[in-house]
Amino acid sequence: MSRIASRIAEARVGTRPDVADRARRGLVAWAEAEAAQGTSPDLVLDRLADGTAAQGLGRLALSASPVPQGLACASGCAFCCILSGADGGTITEAEARDLHAALSPLAGQADGRAWHPRACPALDPQTRACRAYDARPVICRAYVSVDVTACEQVAGGEAVEGPGTLGPYHTYLAALGLSRSALKGTRRVSTHSLARLAAAAVEGQTLDEALKVSRHKPGELDEELRRSKRDLGRAAGPGLP
Template sequence: MSKPTTLTDKLAKARVPSHPHVADRAKRGLMAFVTSTGASAEVVQQLADGSAAQGIGRIGLSALTPGGLACQRGCAFCCILSGEDGGTITEAEAVALYDALAPLAGAADGRDWHPDACPSLDPDTRTCRAYDARPMICRAYVSTDVEACKRVAEGEPADGPGTLEPYHTYLAAIGLSRAALKGTKRVATYALSRLAAAAVEGETRDAALNKARHAPSELDAELRRSKRDLSRAT
């Protein structure tokens, strides 16, 4: 009789379209998480809602001390979002962001400062009203040049802004979690800007999540973009 396939077995076999060293780091983080806590229903849920990936990303960020950053309170050019997506976030991040913004429904938001700004912004101070609940994409996006941020916000390419590597590890961890749980548990991702807009416009949490939920192909597309960005950087 064959041995039952365990969650660690599934993670070991999981593949993701990411840069090899990033995928390896993400897999090692997930394996350590599962083996240290056991494959309980709670652990499976943390893989599914992205809490595990988020934790791996935050640990990576906490170990970094990047220098020469131009980021300052109220700068906010990085919060002018392109398209209707605004960035990929997990279910755990989407719920936390919704809960932080829902009490502000009906108030002026970032779009009163700039039509493409994140709804999480205060339009007067240009500071994030959901700062403690901000997702990995916000925590990992930094810049060494404010003028470059302005140009990027206007749709022009410029050197200076970019995402720190723990964001890419976090993305790979989401993809690996999805591969390991395929057929047993859904691992969804969400559009940051759509979720934030739904929250400040007074939508219910369920309606906001439904409106912001990505098609399954979007995570793979974001992983491929991540791999291209890292390949260009190296």
């Protein structure tokens, strides 16, 4: 096992043990594959630090997961894109860079906030479709619902069943936490606010400016992991894991 994989194997994260173990195995396998391909150790560390590894693990898990039955999700139904959380939606630095690249050409155009003041700026305000769909982060890909009415209620601040995040999102978060633990003292593992990053991009801020204004405080990832742990085991709605 490579030195980096050994550090990941020894890392700890504050989530449910089975989720932590799944994320740890995924990251170790990723690090070993990178080493086998001849990727330099510095680049492997950089990809751990910017969340590329966690992002890839989350996307892979989503692609391998069966689609829950009875989903009500459809283009233009954007209640899930009303970002009411204090963190503005947790994303990695790699995802923030992808979103900025997708949204910065749209600078100056009307955005989702013309539909709803707390809507994601990535939305088209007329169609309510995502204008950065291919670059959307794991949190967007993993959030689903079996009840549109429930989504509208959640967007309004009510706690109801129906919407929820699929299991791979929790694995992705655990992978981020493990990356931070494994890289402690060597690399900074930052998370960013989806809402603030998207707003900065459509308002014409440079990538460096957008990363700066959207960067979370270090404790936000820990708080998101605690929220994730509380959510695990709850039934999000009929047909959802």
